[in-house]
Amino acid sequence: MNNSKKVIVVTDGDEYARKTLDYLAKELGGTCLSYLSDNPTQASSEEIQKAIYRAKEEPVYVLLDDAGILGVGAGEKILLDLANDPDIEVIGAIAVAAHTKNTEWSRFTFAIDLNGELIPYGVDKQGVRLPELGRINGDTVYSLDQIDIPIVIAIGDIGKMQGKDDVKKGSPITRQALEIIMERGGLI
Template sequence: MGKQKKVIIITDGDEYARKTIDYLANQLGGTSLSELTNNPSKVPPEKVLQAVHEAKQEPVYVLIDDAGVQGVGFGEKILSSLAEDPKIEIIGAIAVAAHTKNMEWCRFTFAIDNEGNQIPYGVDKKGIPIPEVGRINGDTIYLLDQLDLPLVIAIGDIGKMDGKDDIKKGSPVTRKALEIIFERGGLT
């Protein structure tokens, strides 16, 4: 088997997330597939797989989002297809918090709060710690629990967090999460 494409999963696909990941891919390197996502994701998994295989630079950032819809949506289908492809290695995931009404959750390696601190507690959409240790409520994230990923980092809403992850500030929380995945995934 040839070299596997290194992929980072981001469980958010709204406009802020797309712009932030495009910006950070330009800063850190890699290929953002933000044009293939939305809120919710609607692109067939086959198209995402093809784009990953054709990406010129690694890592490849894949944004998935089911907009709070319960059950298996396109986001989960995309994630499942990526995980099953032997030519793809998911080196980490950023699990983005959502409102607790969603009731989907996953375990994570650690979280990064809106001040940039690594913590064992979950965070809410604003990146504020919640009293839940080791798990986060979110959208399109329950499937992360079923995969054997080397690193899952929980953060608040990408590009937002009451302005603390604003792209004008360099999106420091999202950037830190990506830099840690880069380091542990052998990309630095």
Template sequence: MSRMRKKVIVITDGDEYARRAIRHIASELGGTSLDDLAGNPTRATKEEIIKGIERATSEPVFVLVDDAGVSGIGAGESILLQIATHPSVDIIGALAVASHTKFREWSRFDFSIDLDGNLVPFGVDKEGVPELDVDRISGDTVYALDQLTIPTIVAIGDIGKMRGRDDIKYGAPVTKRAIELILERDEQHGAASTGNADSIQT
């Protein structure tokens, strides 16, 4: 029996602020938040997360992973690398969350959004303020993103914070906009694929 792949959006942050923000955004935009399996650092197993993805009743499924400042491949990135190739998982995008960790790991990105919700060509820091690096962001759970083929990676500051601009009491608007970018790109990709298929058949 073939297994249906679930659309997944990866969030490289698992603290309480991120969990609350993603839970709220999933309730507004649709989808399933696996915030109950999130942690700082990630403590859930690959099997637990895969089971959560497969049992999700709506998509996308939001998976939160976090290394909690560990250098190299920590708990969060290890889980990400394990689930990325699972036949039930289709990662359509990721939020690459900046951090102030002394271990300056980095990842490429497709879009970057600052604390005011503006798209910028530079990476951003934990506060959502643009940095000098173009097309890359530093963080403690972002290195593995560069090892995977992920259609859309959005660089963003610390979810639910960013000097209060992304506070849950405002609906976490910066994070919400970042998620919307991923969903828009996925929809465009799906439409383009359908169009190509139609043109081949005619």
């Protein structure tokens, strides 16, 4: 996998996530495919794979979103296709929390709460710690457990979390998650 493109998957594709990841790609380096993100994801696996191959700088940030669709939605199907592509290495994922009423969940390596603390408990959309140990509810997280990703970091809603992850403040929570994934993936 030495020549494979290093990818970080983000399970959110709304306007806040796009703005945040565009900003952080400029700050941390890498290529953000925000122009292919949507809520829900409309791009095909093939479109995203071709964009990853063309990316000039790594990591490549891929935003996937199912917009609350239960089961394997468009974003999760793309995630599975990326994981099975020998020319792509998913070095990590940011699992973004959804409303707790959602029945889909995933395991994660650890979570980062709205105060930037690394915790073993899940978080809600606001980044507030939940009593659930090692699980996060989300709408594009179901497939994360089906593939081998070295690190999955759970966080609240990107660019929000009671204003603490606002892009005007440098999106410190999302930034911290990306930096940890990049460090463990050998990119910094």
